[in-house]
Amino acid sequence: MEKLKYALFRFMYKRNGFDDLSRAILSWTLVLCVISLFVRNSIFNAIVLAILTYNMFRVFSKNISARRKENEKFLYFLKPYAIQYQQRKTHVVFRCKNCGQIIRVPKGKGKIDITCPKCRTIITKRT
Numbered sequence: 237m238e239k240l241k242y243a244l245f246r247f248m249y250k251r252n253g254f255d256d257l258s259r260a261i262l263s264w265t266l267v268l269c270v271i272s273l274f275v276r277n278s279i280f281n282a283i284v285l286a287i288l289t290y291n292m293f294r295v296f297s298k299n300i301s302a303r304r305k306e307n308e309k310f311l312y313f314l315k316p317y318a319i320q321y322q323q324r325k326t327h328v329v330f331r332c333k334n335c336g337q338i339i340r341v342p343k344g345k346g347k348i349d350i351t352c353p354k355c356r357t358i359i360t361k362r363t
């Protein structure tokens with residue numbers, strides 16, 4: 237058992253491994269696998285298999301810097317949604333379309349003009 241552990245450790249050395257993006261892809265594909273049990277469509281199954289193959293490619297990839305960039309892009313995309321989920325009862329969270337700054341405004345204020353604190357762009361939004 238110890239030998240197997242060591243072999244696995246050596247195999248994964250200098251490889252990307254599981255990051256946030258690959259864990260997210262894996263959980264989505266698990267959901268898709270359950271759906272595919274009921275759908276029974278070969279194209280759908282091929283797509284699920286392709287996504288899983290891509291995920292395995294990412295996990296075993298030795299180009300760590302490229303995989304890290306993909307993961308950072310994913311986290312950048314996900315961040316406002318994560319904050320929105322945490323504060324869903326009190327705030328509306330979105331990203332400025334001009335500069336990408338995350339902006340958080342209180343909920344239930346109606347249609348308001350919001351000035352981006354970073355680039356001073358005025359955004360009209362219903363909260």
Ligand SMILES: [Zn+2]
Pocket residue numbers: 332333334335336337352353354355356357
């Ligand atoms: Zn801005």
